[in-house]
Amino acid sequence: MMKDNRQTEKPKKNVLINNPVVRFFKNNIGILLALFVMCLALTLATDSFFDSKNLLNVLRQICINALLAFGMTFVLIIGGIDLTVGSVVGASGVAVVMLMEAGIPMVPAILLSLLFGAVIGLINGVIIATTGMPPFIVTLSLMGSIRGLAYIITDGRSVASSNSTFTSMGNGYFLGIPIPIYILVIVMIIVSTILYKTRFGRRMYAIGGNPTAARYTGINIKSITIKVYIISAVLASLAGIILASRMFSGQPTAGQGYESDAIAAAVLGGTSFTGGIGTIGGTLVGALVIGVLSNGLNLLHIPSYVQMVIKGIVIIMAVGFDIIKHGKGLQISQLLFGRQKS
């Protein structure tokens, strides 16, 4: 009798909880609400916000940040941080344009540039995994080194691209939708699959959630850590290539400060700074919030220096939100947002 009861009960529950859409809304209810309120306010306050052209433009703008933020989400889930992503954006953009200008065809140039990103990730990962140095320090130091590298190879000047196929990648449309959005969707499917459908993804959560327990469970922490930093750097490299394409040139200054936007997007989307918690869907919403915020501030003609101040405050709020959600303010957050389920 007992058994029969349970079997009839169980499937119903599972359908609800395992449904990714339901889970997505449940996890991100707070931030989705914020996004909705922001969009509503901007629609009412400006004529130009709720316009298909502007909205597509917002989507195109968030692509770079979303790519970086997906990588950052991976790194944050295993309890690390990657501050090199902004520099990798600059260096990869420069690299891809210079390779093409040197006569290498577009596809190999892109692949070589991604390989460059992978090498940076490998260096980050190996240092962090084998020496036990704090990821913050390692990536902060290399952030400067990689930026310097970009300046050295270009002599500090931007390199214009004469390849029109390449520049159409960032600026062109396919079926009325900007091409970077297609790239973003494909990357999102890939990273979601890695995170939710593989052993690797599950073990990432274990490493960030409780490193000691992960070690005792027989999880190869070093290997996973290195791979995660490689993924982050390759995504940053891809973002750098798209950015170079959009700007018709490789610029050594490109991507400066992008790491903070990426961290902000991930944390706004519910990724925990202490590791073990984070979703791709949440991070996408986080990137959307930041994108809509920038776009809205522009449409409202707020000077860019003031925008910097506002964005900084938003990041502080994002981290504060994370602490309230996972730390002392648990009861408050439960009152405000209901019980959080992962």
Place this chain on the structure above:
Amino acid sequence: MDNQYFLEMYGICKTFPGARVLNNVELKIKPGEVRALMGENGAGKSTLIKILGGIYSKDHGCGCIKINGKEVEINSVHDAMAHGISIIHQEICLAENMSVADNLFMGQEMLKKVKCFVDDKQMIKKAQQVIDSMGMDIDVRTKVGDLSIAKQQMVEICRALMYDSKLIVMDEPTSSLTQAEIEQLFAQIEKLKKSGIAIIYISHRMDEIFRIADSITVLRDGELIGTDLAANLDRDRLIAMMVGRELMEVQKTERKHELADECLVVKNLGNMKLRDINFSLRRGEILGFAGLVGAGRTELARAIFGIDRIDSGEIYINGEKVSIKNPRDAIARKIAYVPEDRKHEGLFLVHDIRYNISISILERFIKIVGVNRKKEQAILDEHREKLSIRMTSGDQKVQELSGGNQQKVLVSKWLATDPEILILDEPTRGIDVGAKAAIYRLIYDLAEQGVAIMLISSEMEEIINLSDRIIVMHEGEIAGELENRGTSESMQEEIMVLASGGRLNDER
């Protein structure tokens, strides 16, 4: 002054959710008295000390604390210090990269006439006076990290004196000291005693207790068993007081099965914490590991499981010599280790039950890409049934479960790997009776199915009732091995004697 107690504690109770750990405990100490506080692990010694030191507060409206005859409230560490109570914890709490003088004055730095500057010269002078008055040969300008452990301990005592302490509690102060250093410490204790300072001394080492204690208080299961002058007690009586004569809650079930061949043999194993460990374990056998905290039982488990490095010796599994360098190697050899500290070493608290149970066997339902949800659910259902884990659903977060259910999840996680050798480190610590019973039943069933079990436990009854054989460890070595004859009273005494560094043939 002579008949006046410095400290009086009456009717102290402390209840944690679900368990009363102290019940009506009384403690009275005169100035200049050295009082030993004894009892098995979990008897309530440290809880009592933490109440005294303001780390825990006693149950509201239950009992009172008097200092020099006046009732006081101790609600914080600061309150305790203001009343002249200092606690020297087992782990040294000094800032290693600061000088001795800086450590002594930490939090009460002396200031120059202009109040915002620290008067280093004056502090060094005063600190040196205190150190010299204790007859110690230390330059107060040396960094604490450069001193030996014993000297660091002395610095802690000096710091307690700086706060004008009238009562100093020492929690296992000798656990990391050499014999010569212990002598130094005892000389200091004698000095403190002469200057009228009362001392509460917690230790498991009988010989030390009888050397320096004037009187002894014994606790057991949160109850005061008695206080007497050390001169009126001897080793046997003390052990009897600590162990008690009560009947056990755990029912001893008769296990009638043939033990199969040896599946784990450890030969001359040694590392930083262990010396020359030899034992063997058979299929279907429950081998108990008894000993005091810090005797090296957990360290042995960690060494076998590949967490700590092994410096010497060999491990054979099923007759084959193996080299286990990390937990992955151990798991590949079908060893499972359920650690003592389930929150820090075992569970992923922010994740759900399903995740925790399946994390070590992902390859069974995730091939390359794609999760087989049905198989995952089947694994969860199987283990939930086996240990009757109480949960709302598999998606419940582990941190929301009770201690007992958390432990069941942790054990399930390791059972899922189908181990042949299962190491259980304090599997029933801090869990309720029902969960305990479920875990005991499981241990029996597993042994019946031929799993070899290493059971580390500080609960005597548990060890005696469950084990076929018992190994007693003391300071990183095997002190003795006992066949379980089932007569628990004498067994308990034998274990206690071995665990506290004695020899069996001294006793009857």
